[in-house]
Amino acid sequence: MKSYIIAVLFIVSGMSLTLHAFPTDTLTVHVLGTAEDARFEPSVIQVQPGEVIKFEVLAGLHTVTAYHPDNRRPQRIPDDAVPFDSGMLKAGDIWFLKPEVKGVYDYFCLPHERMGHAGRLLVGDVDTLPAYSDGRIPSTVIENLKRETQLILNQ
Amino acid sequence: MRSVLIFMILFAVTGIGEVNAQDMQHQHDHKQETLKAGNIQSDYSLYHLDSEFITHRGEGVKLSEFSGEPVIVVMFYGNCTQVCPILIQDSWRLYSSLSETAKTTVNVLAVSFDTENDSPEVLAEYAKDEQLDISGWHFVTGKDADIRMLAMMLGVKYQKDSSGNFAHSNLISVLDAEGNVVKRVEGLNQPMDEAASVIETISQRSEQMN
Numbered sequence: 623m624k625s626y627i628i629a630v631l632f633i634v635s636g637m638s639l640t641l642h643a644f645p646t647d648t649l650t651v652h653v654l655g656t657a658e659d660a661r662f663e664p665s666v667i668q669v670q671p672g673e674v675i676k677f678e679v680l681a682g683l684h685t686v687t688a689y690h691p692d693n694r695r696p697q698r699i700p701d702d703a704v705p706f707d708s709g710m711l712k713a714g715d716i717w718f719l720k721p722e723v724k725g726v727y728d729y730f731c732l733p734h735e736r737m738g739h740a741g742r743l744l745v746g747d748v749d750t751l752p753a754y755s756d757g758r759i760p761s762t763v764i765e766n767l768k769r770e771t772q773l774i775l776n777q
Numbered sequence: 778m779r780s781v782l783i784f785m786i787l788f789a790v791t792g793i794g795e796v797n798a799q800d801m802q803h804q805h806d807h808k809q810e811t812l813k814a815g816n817i818q819s820d821y822s823l824y825h826l827d828s829e830f831i832t833h834r835g836e837g838v839k840l841s842e843f844s845g846e847p848v849i850v851v852m853f854y855g856n857c858t859q860v861c862p863i864l865i866q867d868s869w870r871l872y873s874s875l876s877e878t879a880k881t882t883v884n885v886l887a888v889s890f891d892t893e894n895d896s897p898e899v900l901a902e903y904a905k906d907e908q909l910d911i912s913g914w915h916f917v918t919g920k921d922a923d924i925r926m927l928a929m930m931l932g933v934k935y936q937k938d939s940s941g942n943f944a945h946s947n948l949i950s951v952l953d954a955e956g957n958v959v960k961r962v963e964g965l966n967q968p969m970d971e972a973a974s975v976i977e978t979i980s981q982r983s984e985q986m987n
Binding site: 660707 | 857862869873905907908
């Protein structure tokens with residue numbers, strides 16, 4: 623009997639550790655599509671500093687990569703923010719991001735950027751959009767982000 | 778008490794089963810995209826390959842021209858919308874982790890196996906888009922047979938499918954000053970510390986020789 627109790631305690635403590643290993647209060651962005659249909663859904667979201675965003679890959683191979691010189695792109699995240707790159711994510715993978723600095727974060731998918739696969743985080747109360755450099759970023763990316771952002775700001 | 782115990786064990790086992798099923802699915806998906814790199818003769822210099830390649834700057838180049846300095850070689854194709862952009866990013870991670878001294882001595886050869894589409898002009902646009910039209914980086918194409926020979930010497934396998942995409946190995950190789958493969962990093966998102974350390978050592982030797 624004693625060994626049963628020990629076993630139960632062991633399993634319960636293991637489950638508890640597992641639950642605490644993953645943030646529970648999160649916003650989810652789905653990542654899907656394999657070519658021209660590759661996309662983040664929703665592509666623009668508004669969060670508060672310190673909130674956790676869960677990127678969940680439903681299909682294809684993707685990355686969640688900040689527009690930043692560290693990733694060979696113009697900087698399109700706040701100056702004090704830490705640049706990020708998820709590395710390759712496959713269907714079923716989950717990746718978390720916790721932006722701490724208020725501002726606008728633009729990010730893209732390395733394999734599908736030229737098809738316009740990009741997203742934007744509005745962290746905190748964003749009144750005006752910063753004048754980020756477009757560089758050689760595909761025009762489809764810029765247009766998509768502008769359009770989707772306007773929809774959010776109009777709500 | 779016993780029923781509670783059985784329920785909890787079943788719950789735990791079911792959870793583990795789900796994780797394993799997901800892992801197996803990942804492995805299955807990954808196999809569809811990737812060919813495992815082949816074995817190579819590491820003591821056989823790539824500089825024995827006398828073929829001429831063309832860079833994205835339109836310059837003819839033989840591999841032996843890089844003799845005396847460390848070289849990073851990666852094979853890819855420009856139209857890839859799967860793993861090649863990540864492979865290029867991995868090469869960039871390796872390059873950018875080097876000291877400033879090593880960056881000035883190392884050359885990076887990104888060799889395309891899509892000889893049909895990746896002309897020097899196309900590769901020039903690719904390099905600009907990727908912000909890699911920088912000193913020491915060379916996006917390279919060449920004749921089919923020469924590219925195939927280079928791939929064989931590196932152990933890179935590639936195969937074109939009916940849709941024009943390539944299944945291929947995901948491999949980054951480091952050559953020493955004599956053109957021997959001294960380090961291979963296979964797979965994506967791999968740690969680059971060891972490869973960087975190898976390049977630093979070769980770079981220091983090259984500096985001392987000069």
